[in-house]
Amino acid sequence: MSNITKDMIVNDVIKEFPKTIGVFSQFKIDSCCGGAATIEASATRDNAPLEDLITALNEAK
Numbered sequence: 798m799s800n801i802t803k804d805m806i807v808n809d810v811i812k813e814f815p816k817t818i819g820v821f822s823q824f825k826i827d828s829c830c831g832g833a834a835t836i837e838a839s840a841t842r843d844n845a846p847l848e849d850l851i852t853a854l855n856e857a858k
Contacts, residue, residue: 800855803835803851804836805836806836807834827839
């Protein structure tokens with residue numbers, strides 16, 4: 798199983814790893830309207846700490 802990286806698209810991650818939707822919600826990442834963006838772009842847009850988000854996503858998958 799591959800690791801989730803900052804360059805992956807939010808909606809693609811949720812589709813492949815459904816358990817991550819809770820992590821995106823916890824970090825207040827908009828996975829509905831903003832789900833077509835990369836994790837890095839979404840974290841920047843939504844003021845989420847990127848490294849913490851990536852770590853949490855990989856732990857959740």
